[in-house]
Amino acid sequence: MVYLDYASTTPIRKEVLEAYEKVLHTYFANADSLHQEGRKVNMLLEQSRANIAQLFHVQAEELLFTSCASESNNYALKGFAFANQNRGRHIIVSAVEHSSIMSSAKQLEEVFGFEITYLPLRADGRVHVEDVAKALRKDTILVSCMLVNNETGCINPITAIADYVHEHSRAVVHCDMVQALGKMELPLSSVDMATFSAHKIFGLKGSALLFHKKHLRLLPLISAGQQEWGLRGGTSNAPVEIVLAKTIRLALQEQEAHIHHVTQLNQYVRKELSKIKDIEINSPPEALPFILNFSCLSIGSEIMLNALDAKGICVSAQSTCNSKGKAISHVLLAMGKDELRATHAVRLSFSHLTTKEEIVFFLQALKEIIEEYATR
DSSP: OEEOBTTTOOOOOHHHHHHHHHHHHHOOSOTTOSSHHHHHHHHHHHHHHHHHHHHHTSOGGGEEEESSHHHHHHIIIIIHHHHHTTTOOEEEEETTOOHHHHHHHHHHHHTTOOEEEEEOOOTTSSOOHHHHHHHOOTTEEEEEOOSBOTTTOOBOOHHHHHHHHHHHOSOEEEEEOTTTTTTSOOOGGGOSEEEEEGGGTTOOTTOEEEEEOTTOOOOOSBOSSSGGGGTBOSOOOHHHHHHHHHHHHHHHHTHHHHHHHHHHHHHHHHHHHTTSTTEEEOSOTTSOTTEEEEEETTSOHHHHHHHHHHTTEEOBSSOGGGTTSOSOOHHHHHTTOOHHHHHSEEEEEOOTTOOHHHHHHHHHHHHHHHHHHHTO
8 A cells, every 4th residue: 555645634643652551450440539530540630731831832721622623623713713713704714724724713703793804825825924914904803824735735824824913803712733744833812712633743633732822712612621721621532642742743843854855756756747737736846845735637626536545545636624615625626726626626645654665656556547537
């Protein structure tokens, strides 16, 4: 198998798995129990939170453990909107956010009566500050824009966007940084809330974070007990939360080496794809190198994915959370690409585990598929 779908999910690192298994077997007590075993678990959980806070240069009480990035995004949008609607009921999101942001925005609009403005993309695949400025209103309370697009790898100018929003309004800025963690420097100090997920950085599924500045008011979406300062009730998934600190630490430690390796692979793939007839590369050169989106104009996305799958190659056509919908990329359409390119897109995503040999195998398989379908 050749796996080129790391933007969807990653395998668990050996060190993380070993730590998880040890914690799972040894520290099974409820972190909220008052007995000695419960206190041990709670101590480890809070130590993990403190370690992550140190890595991110934030305060421990600003980190909310969640079950996934989708939950974190729901807290960022709905938790904040419900708690601050007295200040205004207008929210701005980019038009190509993750489905958890888009669905939350839609629900806030259709069920709860908030007004949502969707920011367009420019041809470079990015949200521009000028468009944020046009959308900003006196009653805007929240702006949400992802750092790295999960289909194209395009990097949004989050610092510039956040600086403008903070200077010209009372709105706060949320940023989905899921695809950026461990792959680039994070502008965390510029934003008020940010979302992270462990399974994108060789950690456990069911493990995620929401960073939120401590002065922000959030309404609990899960009402139960005292856990997570009353913001997220229910028994803590302590083993998962305890090993998250190690997962993030390892990702950040090796970030520079991983970027160097993947950048070389990305440049090689771009060069080789440019030699193949009917191939158009959709990710601009300045995009994050871990994601490379292209269109094969002679073969539709679903057919290409199935043909590659038959050869043992795993890729995607769009964000995995949208994979069961119509095989058309709303991101490419938003960039101004035509429908042909949007329905013929393929997303490759690399990691430090990707080898040159795997890339060569993929490129040869791609050429064979194109030749096979061209002669039918």
